[in-house]
Amino acid sequence: MPKRDKLKSILIIGSGPIIIGQACEFDYSGSQALRSLREDGIxxxxxxxxxxxxxxxxxxxxxxxxxxxxxxxxxxILKEHPQIDAVLPTMGGQTALNLCIEADEKGIWKENNVEIIGVDINAINITEDREQFRNLMLDIGIAMAPQATATSYLKGKEIAQEFGFPLVIRASYTLGG
Structure with missing residues (x-):
């Protein structure tokens, strides 16, 4: 992230409790971000x-x-600290990204004149929607492995028969796993 001299106060959203698939890497990255921001006088x-x-x-x-x-x-927090210029949601994993999106949908960031830094809402939405992400990659000329979306067990079974094995099965609307 390039240095932004106008940013004086930043809200960092943590990941909450450690759960399976979401562990100490967020604590480490968040700690390093806090240290760097404070060293820069933010x-x-x-x-x-x-x-x-x-x-x-x-x-x-x-x-x-x-x-x-x-x-x-x-x-x-925004009422107690109206000087907050920006929010950094990328240090808290999926939990923080989801909260950032929800706050954006409710107009909280705009109402409080808080800029989202480190990522933007459109980028989160595109990368979480497997189909949108695939289409974007193809549009910019990046080859992708064959993929399909299944919304039922039967559709998944049809796709497995069409593609063969091994398969990678991932949930949509999550950036992890």
Whole structure:
């Protein structure tokens, strides 16, 4: 991320509790982001519902909020810190991205004049929708392995017979796994 001199205060969204498939890599990347931002003189405000992380240590961020990862909590923080210029949702995995999208849909970022940095909503939506992502890659000339979307067991079985094995099966609307 290039340095942006106009950004003075950034909200970082953590990943919440560690669950299968979502582990310490978010805590590590979030901790490093907090450290770098603070070294650049940027005020850091962290929201994370998991107190058992490195990034929620009081010395990591200027302000740490151990709150549920909800738009209500985001609203509360933005009211307490109206100086927040930007939100960085990419350090909290799928949970943070989902919360960022929900806050955007509710107009929270626009209402509070907060810029989303590190990613944009359109990029999240395209990469989570396997079909949109495939079409984008093909449009820009990047070859992709054959793929199809199944919305039922029977459709999945038909696709498996058509493609043969091995298969990679992934859920849509998640950037993990």
């Amino acid at each position: 005020e850091t405000i962290l929201i994370n519902s998991n107190p058992a992380t490195i990034m929620t240590d009081p010395v990591m961020a200027d302000h740490v909020y151990l709150l549920p990862l909800t738009t209500t909590s985001i609203d509360q």
